Amino acid sequence: MKLEELARLAGVSKATASIILNGRAEQYRISKLTQERVTALAEKYYYIANVQAAGLRNHTSRLIALIVPELTHQGFASYARALELRLRELGYHLLVSCSEDDPEVEACALRALIGHQVDAIVTASCLNSDQTYQRLTDNCIPVILIDRKIPDSSYPCIISNDLDTSLQLTSLLLESSQQQPVYLGGVPGMCNSLNRLHGYRKVLDNAGIDVNEDYIFHHSYTAEAGYGMMTDYFSQHHALPENLLTASFTLMEGVLSFVREHYALLPEALNWATLGDNMILDLLPFSIHSAPQGYTSMAEHTIHLLLSGLAGDSEQQAIVLSRDIIRR
Numbered sequence: 001m002k003l004e005e006l007a008r009l010a011g012v013s014k015a016t017a018s019i020i021l022n023g024r025a026e027q028y029r030i031s032k033l034t035q036e037r038v039t040a041l042a043e044k045y046y047y048i049a050n051v052q053a054a055g056l057r058n059h060t061s062r063l064i065a066l067i068v069p070e071l072t073h074q075g076f077a078s079y080a081r082a083l084e085l086r087l088r089e090l091g092y093h094l095l096v097s098c099s100e101d102d103p104e105v106e107a108c109a110l111r112a113l114i115g116h117q118v119d120a121i122v123t124a125s126c127l128n129s130d131q132t133y134q135r136l137t138d139n140c141i142p143v144i145l146i147d148r149k150i151p152d153s154s155y156p157c158i159i160s161n162d163l164d165t166s167l168q169l170t171s172l173l174l175e176s177s178q179q180q181p182v183y184l185g186g187v188p189g190m191c192n193s194l195n196r197l198h199g200y201r202k203v204l205d206n207a208g209i210d211v212n213e214d215y216i217f218h219h220s221y222t223a224e225a226g227y228g229m230m231t232d233y234f235s236q237h238h239a240l241p242e243n244l245l246t247a248s249f250t251l252m253e254g255v256l257s258f259v260r261e262h263y264a265l266l267p268e269a270l271n272w273a274t275l276g277d278n279m280i281l282d283l284l285p286f287s288i289h290s291a292p293q294g295y296t297s298m299a300e301h302t303i304h305l306l307l308s309g310l311a312g313d314s315e316q317q318a319i320v321l322s323r324d325i326i327r328r
Contacts, residue, residue, distance in 0.1 A: 290325075
């Protein structure tokens with residue numbers, strides 16, 4: 001139904017109907033009876049305002065874009081939910097797209113979201129430069145980086161202290177065994193990947209442990225990658241690693257899938273740890289230490305930066321969140 005038809009049925013002008021549906025009836029002193037008649041007809045005929053047209057008039061769409069690698073990642077799904085709930089309270093809606101950690105897919109998603117005239121962009125980017133964002137947004141749309149910092153970018157970001165977390169988890173593993181942990185990492189070259197690996201190497205160096213590069217694997221932050229890297233390790237050593245550190249819980253998910261498929265009984269004497277967390281770790285017969293990401297806190301900080309950016313404050317900020325370590 002078009003606005004003209006709705007106005008005709010309600011016996012008011014198109015302008016009056018628009019004012020009521022845009023929540024400005026009190027400002028123009030439109031009677032309660034007229035307001036109720038228009039809104040009742042809008043509900044009856046499922047009238048939906050043309051948001052894009054309204055955006056052209058008001059220079060805002062009330063749409064916020066979110067680009068994440070994948071929504072099967074429990075952490076990003078939790079973050080998206082927390083962010084959407086807060087945005088909804090503020091009168092905004094969230095559009096979500098996935099990059100699959102592929103730069104070309106991310107650029108394509110970015111172009112599509114900008115085509116929807118979004119007011120701001122929140123991204124867990126896999127790019128090693130922010131030039132694509134600067135070019136496509138023409139520096140007119142606020143951009144906020146989460147979870148991952150693009151090198152040398154001036155965009156505000158919210159990240160975790162990955163270096164310190166990796167230091168703590170690796171040190172925790174060495175408390176039980178001075179054997180070098182096998183390391184399963186994510187996308188090489190990303191800031192978070194580099195920091196996590198650096199923390200791991202630093203602990204081994206301080207402990208005087210010679211690093212065996214064959215114990216260090218890299219791929220992407222997916223369960224499939226974790227499964228594949230564990231397959232590669234197992235084909236070389238024909239056993240599960242006694243010590244293991246994965247750079248994300250999604251990688252640990254892949255490792256656990258491998259264990260389930262290749263072992264009739266789950267082993268009990270393993271010394272493993274992971275960045276990230278999941279309640280399933282409390283139910284396993286062996287211990288996996290973890291470091292949960294504070295996605296709710298990250299969402300709250302995102303809202304603060306979004307409101308600042310939408311108000312025209314583009315000051316560079318870097319918010320670094322610490323993680324608690326769960327020992328099991």
